Amino acid sequence: MVTVVGAGFAGVETAWHVANAGHPVRLYEMRPAKMTPAHTTGHFAELVCSNSLKSKLPTTPAGLLKQEMAALGSLVLAVAAQHEVPAGEALGVDRDKFGASITERIRAHPNIEVLSDEFTPEMAERLLELGAQIVLATGPLTTEPLAAWLDARTGRDRLYFYDAVSPTVEASSIDTDIAFAQSRYDKGGDDYLNCPFDRESYERFVDELVRAERAPAHAFEAGGRRDGEPTFDPEAAFLEKVRYFSGCMPIEAIAERGARSLAFGNFKPIGLTDPRTGWRPYAALQLRPENSERTLYSLVACQTRLKWGEQKRVFRMVPGLERAEFVRYGVIHRNTYLEAPRCLDAELRVRSVPGLVVTGQLTGVEGYVESAAMGIYAGRQLVTRLAGLEPSEPPRETAIGSLIAHLQDQTPRDFAPMNVNWGLLPDPPGSVRDKAEKRRRKLEAAHNAFETWLHAAPSTSS
Numbered sequence: 227m228v229t230v231v232g233a234g235f236a237g238v239e240t241a242w243h244v245a246n247a248g249h250p251v252r253l254y255e256m257r258p259a260k261m262t263p264a265h266t267t268g269h270f271a272e273l274v275c276s277n278s279l280k281s282k283l284p285t286t287p288a289g290l291l292k293q294e295m296a297a298l299g300s301l302v303l304a305v306a307a308q309h310e311v312p313a314g315e316a317l318g319v320d321r322d323k324f325g326a327s328i329t330e331r332i333r334a335h336p337n338i339e340v341l342s343d344e345f346t347p348e349m350a351e352r353l354l355e356l357g358a359q360i361v362l363a364t365g366p367l368t369t370e371p372l373a374a375w376l377d378a379r380t381g382r383d384r385l386y387f388y389d390a391v392s393p394t395v396e397a398s399s400i401d402t403d404i405a406f407a408q409s410r411y412d413k414g415g416d417d418y419l420n421c422p423f424d425r426e427s428y429e430r431f432v433d434e435l436v437r438a439e440r441a442p443a444h445a446f447e448a449g450g451r452r453d454g455e456p457t458f459d460p461e462a463a464f465l466e467k468v469r470y471f472s473g474c475m476p477i478e479a480i481a482e483r484g485a486r487s488l489a490f491g492n493f494k495p496i497g498l499t500d501p502r503t504g505w506r507p508y509a510a511l512q513l514r515p516e517n518s519e520r521t522l523y524s525l526v527a528c529q530t531r532l533k534w535g536e537q538k539r540v541f542r543m544v545p546g547l548e549r550a551e552f553v554r555y556g557v558i559h560r561n562t563y564l565e566a567p568r569c570l571d572a573e574l575r576v577r578s579v580p581g582l583v584v585t586g587q588l589t590g591v592e593g594y595v596e597s598a599a600m601g602i603y604a605g606r607q608l609v610t611r612l613a614g615l616e617p618s619e620p621p622r623e624t625a626i627g628s629l630i631a632h633l634q635d636q637t638p639r640d641f642a643p644m645n646v647n648w649g650l651l652p653d654p655p656g657s658v659r660d661k662a663e664k665r666r667r668k669l670e671a672a673h674n675a676f677e678t679w680l681h682a683a684p685s686t687s688s
């Protein structure tokens with residue numbers, strides 16, 4: 227018997243895969259008896275916001291991921307195809323029909339028993355004591371008691387309650403004639419790239435940063451409207467909570483404090499020498515590698531709540547980032563996720579808790595499709611283990627493999643949730659300068675590696 231907790235995007239996929247392999251599954255879902263602050267129905271795999279499952283094009287990372295998921299028997303994609311609505315190149319779905327149909331398929335499965343209960347820490351402890359297998363797929367809005375339990379069981383401070391993420395760009399889109407590799411005072415190697423500002427470019431950047439449009443806070447992220455408190459300001463309450471949980475402030479809020487606040491703080495240039503001028507720059511935005519292959523760099527200390535279009539416009543004013551390709555925009559929002567590289571192994575098993583697997587957004591991926599992909603992956607690896615076999619990791623070149631690599635990469639960084647993107651897929655061997663050719667080769671390598679992996683996998687149906 228496998229217990230899956232949460233019938234969201236990941237949980238339904240894990241339950242489906244484990245049940246299809248012949249194992250009995252008990253699936254806990256607390257809705258509709260108890261709602262999260264964002265869900266509004268009792269449907270499984272409810273789309274809480276956009277009804278888009280991102281690009282369908284096989285020539286995009288999101289399309290590639292969907293191809294791999296479909297080949298692995300994705301329930302979410304099969305149902306999405308039945309309830310597709312026109313959405314250009316994206317896979318849009320009729321959210322009610324989609325959710326109702328997923329719920330029906332899961333409830334009708336002979337190997338799945340659905341329990342409409344909130345899963346509690348006491349239940350988790352009891353099951354673990356009995357040697358049961360639990361898969362936690364409770365997502366970004368995991369109930370507080372369960373999140374506190376997971377936090378305690380993974381060693382505290384390894385579970386995040388808010389995202390405070392800086393934008394990430396593709397390494398190949400950084401202008402390295404301007405951005406230079408250097409650590410402060412030349413200590414610690416050349417891990418960082420530095421984008422040097424002179425006074426004029428700095429002041430122009432700060433002007434635009436403070437004027438740029440921000441994304442609104444969701445009321446629930448701030449703790450909801452409080453009755454009897456007419457002066458309650460959700461934006462301020464939200465930022466207060468974020469500061470408490472992640473110890474950070476949006477860069478635009480720091481810039482508002484004074485024209486030079488970034489030059490003295492986030493962008494302080496001390497210990498740096500611009501090789502083009504031989505002088506210390508007026509200010510410097512640092513870029514830090516996000517993975518061991520250095521195909522992605524994040525903008526250090528640039529957590530932001532600007533709207534995405536505004537981030538692209540404003541951060542492209544930074545010297546060296548004029549043509550930057552953004553693979554992830556900065557966000558500050560409510561979330562729940564583990565510091566996967568420290569807590570999870572490559573099968574998404576919690577290192578410190580035998581019998582516990584975590585999947586979906588809790589692992590540190592972001593989005594409906596990525597979470598569903600992790601659900602399939604967790605189910606697949608678990609089924610292989612239950613058959614007494616050793617699961618093989620998906621190759622690094624594949625879309626699923628690149629998400630797992632993100633969760634496992636031990637590069638020192640502020641671990642942050644990631645959606646599937648070009649920068650996660652490894653560069654082809656040799657130096658390929660043409661962007662289109664490079665992407666074509668990445669896709670080709672992904673397809674070849676995926677096919678080999680799929681056909682080499684052991685048979686696990688019981």
Ligand SMILES: Cc1cc2nc3c(=O)[nH]c(=O)nc-3n(C[C@H](O)[C@H](O)[C@H](O)COP(=O)(O)OP(=O)(O)OC[C@H]3O[C@@H](n4cnc5c(N)ncnc54)[C@H](O)[C@@H]3O)c2cc1C
Nearest residue numbers: 232234235236256275276345364365369586587593594597
């Ligand atoms: C406000 C908001 C807007 C978003 N917008 C988008 C978007 O536009 N596009 C996009 O791709 N992604 C979006 N996301 C992210 C997306 O929702 C997640 O990536 C995805 O749903 C995660 O899948 P999951 O299975 O991990 O969690 P979920 O899909 O959230 O599923 C978790 C399930 O666990 C249940 N649960 C929680 N705690 C318990 C418990 N203790 N006992 C029993 N059941 C429990 C919940 O009711 C829920 O059904 C958004 C998220 C939020 C919060």
